Amino acid sequence: MRVGGIAAALEGLAPALARTGLEVHVVTCGASGGEADEQEAENLFVHRVNVDTQTNDFLHWVHELNARMDARADALVQGWLAEPNAKDNPIVLHAHDWLGLFAGKELKYRYHLPLLSTIHATEFGRNNGIHTDMQRYINHCEWELQWESWRVIVCSGFMRGEVMHALHTPYDKIDIIYNGVSPANFEFPFSTEEQAEFKAKYAAPGEKLIYFIGRMVREKGAQVLVESMPKVRAQVPNAKLVIAGGGYRSHLEARARELGMTEQILFTGRVSDEVRDRLYRVADVAVYPSIYEPFGIVALEAMAAYVPVVVSEAGGLAEVVKHDVTGTTTLVDNPDSLAWGITRVLQNPAQARAMAANAFERVETVFNWDIIATQTADTYNRVWSEYTKSEWANGSAVYAAPVPALEAPAIKEPRRVSAKKPAPPLPPEDDLPLIAEALADAGIVPETAQKPKRAGRKKGGD
Structure with missing residues (x-):
């Protein structure tokens, strides 16, 4: 790992x-x-x-x-x-x-x-x-x-x-x-039936899976994502947030309870590389609302896995993701802006898929090892x-x-x-x-x- x-x-x-x-x-x-x-x-x-x-x-x-x-x-x-x-x-x-x-x-x-x-x-x-x-x-x-x-x-x-x-x-x-990033890392056998079975561990049938992976530190912005969820759920009632990653998260879990989001936000803790990559494959959108981000390899991983991405404009993320071309960018440390970006992707799947295709092409031509x-x-x-x-x-x-x-x-x-x-x-x-x-x-x-x-x-x- x-x-x-x-x-x-x-x-x-x-x-x-x-x-x-x-x-x-x-x-x-x-x-x-x-x-x-x-x-x-x-x-x-x-x-x-x-x-x-x-x-x-x-x-x-x-x-x-x-x-x-x-x-x-x-x-x-x-x-x-x-x-x-x-x-x-x-x-x-x-x-x-x-x-x-x-x-x-x-x-x-x-x-x-x-x-x-x-x-x-x-x-x-x-x-x-x-x-x-x-x-x-x-x-x-x-x-x-x-x-x-x-x-x-x-x-x-x-x-x-x-x-x-x-x-x-x-x-x-x-x-x-x-x-x-290496797109080949995400090209493993994973049938439709296997995907459905795996996704059921994290979300109910019909739920839209919002995926975040990162350390539970302020700079990665998980707290902004938690704050955005009530507004996302107001527009997309079947949205489910999965937050994966190690670190101190008790304060985030407490805030989720205060917001009445305990059933809508799942904290997995640190996951294996295999689980991490499988979650990319079943996610409807990957979200990275960093407050400080020199680059953002996790955004590249999502792009290589053909997952629509929503990111903040922090640091290097604005260079990795081109707004409305390869993904959606939002304001830094702004739950309202983040909720807007997530909702926009979930409510417009055709546009999201088109941006994901553009993102994959950019991975192959620019972010190639x-x-x-x-x-x-x-x-x-x-x-x-x-x-x-x-x-x-x-x-x-x-x-x-x-x-x-x-x-x-x-x-x-x-x-x-x-x-x-x-x-x-x-x-x-x-x-x-x-x-x-x-x-x-x-x-x-x-x-x-x-x-x-x-x-x-x-x-x-x-």
């Missing part, structure tokens, strides 16, 4: 890069299982490391993970450099988000190799600003990652603007490369070409020492206060739910954790 957008992105990108002829080595956390070293396809190798340290300190765990990823990647690089004609074999380091900063930076300086990064989201964007010491620390790590990177890849025009604003990255240092891998390989080639002409490549560059990372905020007990005085600010440990969200974004189930970190290497010498 994969959780979060980064995991979904790497799951599609790594094999596609390997198909271009690049030799791809993914160094990641082994908490989700699998062999320590495994060849998953031609040119694609996965190296998993484990963090044995028992700690409740998230930042300590991140540094332990990076130390182990660094050690594994270091052994790989040493082996490559010892090969005959090593200078003819390009080696490019590619870090994904700040959780891979420390290992990536160590390898960069140790071997004078080029490092590039993909920034999938920012702490500033997730929290609508920087408000706590923990957020400030993560924001600084994101800044340091883009500073150390030869080039920075982002997944949308929206994210280019955010990285420029939040991290002060120059415009011409950023490449926009969309995420993708092979196209995206070619664009990524072009960035690798550009970086390597510039690198070989630089003083960094021959070791003669004079450079300042890397900016030291900010000291991790200490976790302290709140001081005692009298009843007459206002309570002090919440202690830093209240940031931990936000950190759990960051972990999930990186494809890490919070109880175990996993972090993708990639070192890419091209076969042969160009």
Whole structure:
């Protein structure tokens, strides 16, 4: 099972890069299982490391993970450099988000190799600003990652603007490369009878199934969807909402009860990949009312599954879904607008099917992993070409020492206060739910954790 957008992105990108002829080595956390070293396809190798340290300190765990990823990647690089004609074999380091900063930076300086990064989201964007010491620390790590990177890849025009604003990255240092999806993932055998039997687990015969899948965090907008349901039901009495995804949902269930929607809204919790994909196949509409969304791979999944989509205009979603062409877009954090969009799709099935067909075509021509891998390989080639002409490549560059990372905020007990005085600010440990969200974004189930970190290497010498 994969959780979060980064995991979904790497799951599609790594094999596609390997198909271009690049030799791809993914160094990641082994908490989700699998062999320590495994060849998953031609040119694609996965190296998993484990963090044995028992700690409740998230930042300590991140540094332990990076130390182990660094050690594994270091052994790989040493082996490559010892090969005959090593200078003819390009080696490019590619870090994904700040959780891979420390290992990536160590390898960069140790071997004078080029490092590039993909920034999938920012702490500033997730929290609508920087408000706590923990957020400030993560924001600084994101800044340091883009500073150390030869080039920075982002997944949308929206994210280019955010990285420029939040991290002060120059415009011409950023490449926009969309995420993708594989339509073949949804082309599994699933007869009409099987679909009816499966749908009956979630909706009564004749009900219109509204489908949302995502983590139960504010930025994904499930609370907006719950608020919209009374207005949707007023126009479409047979509408049934299915909300799938992990996270804290008791407040959403309580709100559904207050609205009298307990029978009309079903919370499934986290579901398997198989159930997730089957729900796409039986849904009448997929809805993603995000408040903050760098891209929105789930919308692509719905489009690839031929499901009509309704999304908010948040961030990259407005680039993925073209209003009235490939789907319906609505105002951000606006239950009335969302109810309008859902009702419009459910009441106009012919128009919805036409938009779904357009969306599928756009998936095949724009959000195709092979196209995206070619664009990524072009960035690798550009970086390597510039690198070989630089003083960094021959070791003669004079450079300042890397900016030291900010000291991790200490976790302290709140001081005692009298009843007459206002309570002090919440202690830093209240940031931990936000950190759990960051972990999930990186494809890490919070109880175990996993972090993708990639070192890419091209076969042969160009």
